[in-house]
Amino acid sequence: MVQNPARRTALVDAAIEVLARDGARGLTFRAVDEEAGVPKGTASNYFANRDDLLTQAGRHVHQRMGPDFAELAETMKAPPTRELDFELLRATMRRLEDDRTGYLALLELRLEATRRPELRAALTETIRSNLAENIRFHLDSGLPGDRWTVVLLYFALTGLAVEKLTVPDVLADFDPDELVGTVIDRILPAGQGGNPAKRDRG
Template sequence: MVSNPRRRTALLDAAVEVLAAQGARGLTFRAVDTEAGVPVGTASNYFSGRDELLRQAAEYVFVRLSPPAEEYQPPPGEGLELLIAQMREITERARVDRAGYLALFELRLEAARRPDLRDFFTERFRVNLDNIIAGYETWQRRGDRVTPVLLYLAMTGLLLEDLTLPGVLAGEGDGDLVTRLVAAIAPE
């Protein structure tokens, strides 16, 4: 396998775009090569097969969607105001990188059919949920594990709706939906 980190990243970005536009069934080496604007056959030099491409795309999508730690600035505020700002920030990041989040949803669906991807996603999302719970418990200074789980589920649903069928929520308060959702689930 070829080792050019920038080219590999470009191919993985292309894979994310293909997943978002065509779904997992459209993820082929040729589609990735075309999206990346590289000669046909390039992706096959970097990934041993389609399963390897899917696995690496699954790992990469988390990198792509996570703000670099050194660049991340938490939103201002505290208490409920901070929690609302954080949820709004997540919503805005999803809108900015719509393809990345759509690819993540597509990979989650593919994980329902592939035990290796399911195990990977279960582990990654479980760690993420444990971090959300720990952060909430620290913020609230109490052991409420249900509230952050409900918030996680509600935000996942909101993002799925907003990114896949935005017309359903059109005119329903947009940013205010985030405020109302958080305030309903996590009152101070």
Template sequence: MVRNPERRRQLLDAAVDVIAGHGSRGLTFGAVDREAGAPAGTASNYFASRDQLVDELAAHVFGRLAPDPVETAKRMSRPRTRDTERELMRWLVERAMSDRAAHVALFELRLEAARNPRLAPAVTRHFAGNLESATSDHVDGGFPGDEATVLVLYLAMTGLLLEHLTMPGLLGEEQVQRIVDHVVTAIVPESTPPHASA
């Protein structure tokens, strides 16, 4: 059977909404079909198993959340300073708020991996690739700090997004922006110290 790539994307977008709205336990082929407005049995024709659906869903979410390359190039053309890093983290929060379902899906995928040892390696691989890309962008891009800087910044921003997206009444928008500023100032140095000569 020839499968339509656009239909596959629609099913994966529907899966994002299902897992964000109902949790990983609500992610069934039937729920995806209903969310996508597709005939019963469509999702099972595209994905051989629920595990395959979850694996492809993880890749799809990261692809969906990837920033616009033109806007990224524009922002990355600025000097590689802590202030630029701060603006990039503010932009990350803006993008998270504009596609809340996809970010909530990431939180649910973490929980799915924790509960399902069969899926943990595949889901972890997608997250590891994302972290590796962020590390490369920061270090190879010439921003202040090193791999440890990126890891701590990644963990801090993940925690902030978890709080803000799952408990929107806890932190206001202005407070979130202030927290981003504090996080970047505390973690990212003003400049990377030159290596001591041997």
């Protein structure tokens, strides 16, 4: 059958909603059809099997949580300083918070990938590619630090996102912006200045 790309995207978005709400075990073609509000059997016409649906969801969720390129271009007009690093990380964290459903679905996919080699391979390829692109972007933009800076910031932000979006009360006593600023302060080379979040407050 001829497939409609817009409907395919809507089905993948519906799969992400189901993953975030019901977990990987709740992801069925019927559940996706119901979430998307389409006739029964629609999802099965677009995806070869459940593994295909999981893999497509894994690829799409990263695109869905990516930056708005017009906003990014505007942000990148600033000088390549620690303050710009702070703004980029803060914007990333806010995107994850705004699409909490997408991030929870990604966590479900990561867990399911430990049991599904095909999904693990797809996620590995996507995440490695994203990390490589982040390293390239950082270096080409002249931002402080080197490739290891990007890797360490990636790990720090990943850990912060897991806590904040799953058990937020763990960090209830910490200001989110100050946390991000402290991450930059501790990871970037010494002599680059103090916590950007604190300096923002004067």
